[in-house]
Amino acid sequence: MTANPDLERHPLRRRILATLDREQSLSELAASLRVTDARLLWHLERLEAARQVSPTAGRWTRTASGDEAATRNPAGSRQVLPQDAVHDYEQAIAETQDGLHGDDFVQCGGEHGSRMSREQAEEFGDRLQSLVAEYFAPGRGDRSGTKYGFYWILSPVDLHPLGDD
Numbered sequence: 225m226t227a228n229p230d231l232e233r234h235p236l237r238r239r240i241l242a243t244l245d246r247e248q249s250l251s252e253l254a255a256s257l258r259v260t261d262a263r264l265l266w267h268l269e270r271l272e273a274a275r276q277v278s279p280t281a282g283r284w285t286r287t288a289s290g291d292e293a294a295t296r297n298p299a300g301s302r303q304v305l306p307q308d309a310v311h312d313y314e315q316a317i318a319e320t321q322d323g324l325h326g327d328d329f330v331q332c333g334g335e336h337g338s339r340m341s342r343e344q345a346e347e348f349g350d351r352l353q354s355l356v357a358e359y360f361a362p363g364r365g366d367r368s369g370t371k372y373g374f375y376w377i378l379s380p381v382d383l384h385p386l387g388d389d
Contacts, residue, residue: 229332234244234267236257236259236263236267237267237270238272238294239257239319240253240257240267240268240277241271241276241277241286241290241293241294241370242294243257244277244285244286244290244294245286245294246283246285247280247284247285248266248284249282249283249284250268250284252263252329252340253268253284258342259382260382260383260384260385260386261385261386262384262385262386263382263383264388266383268284271290273352274289275287275290276289276290276293277290300341308374309375309383310375312373313373313375314375315329325370328370329370330372335381337381339384345378349378350379352376352378356374356376360374
């Protein structure tokens with residue numbers, strides 16, 4: 225059977241199928257995957273339309289097609305972060321822990337989430353791009369200093385939970 229391009233585009237759908245190794249309720253599955261039930265239901269409905277999952281009495285299971293899709297290697301699936309960037313940052317973390325840069329470096333990172341309006345998200349994106357341009361524009365750095373990299377994504381990541389106003 226050929227790869228399902230819809231699954232290759234949606235890593236969460238692959239995770240849903242992999243997690244549905246036994247019958248589960250929406251809330252059990254949402255807690256296991258750490259996503260809101262609204263987001264999960266949206267994807268489950270699409271998997272149901274593709275005949276890869278089936279609901280019975282409020283509980284979800286994989287179909288035979290879903291079983292096959294859950295075990296298939298998603299060759300060519302799209303990465304959110306370019307694999308080279310992931311490798312570079314993993315390597316940088318390991319090298320700083322090994323002492324490659326001595327004590328003269330700054331390394332930080334984090335993950336943050338916030339519910340905001342479109343206007344707030346646009347303002348944040350504009351301000352962040354301005355700050356990045358200030359520090360990372362050609363000719364703006366100190367050539368004698370340590371070379372730093374910065375990678376970021378601003379993207380919707382979830383929906384409101386069902387019944388949460």
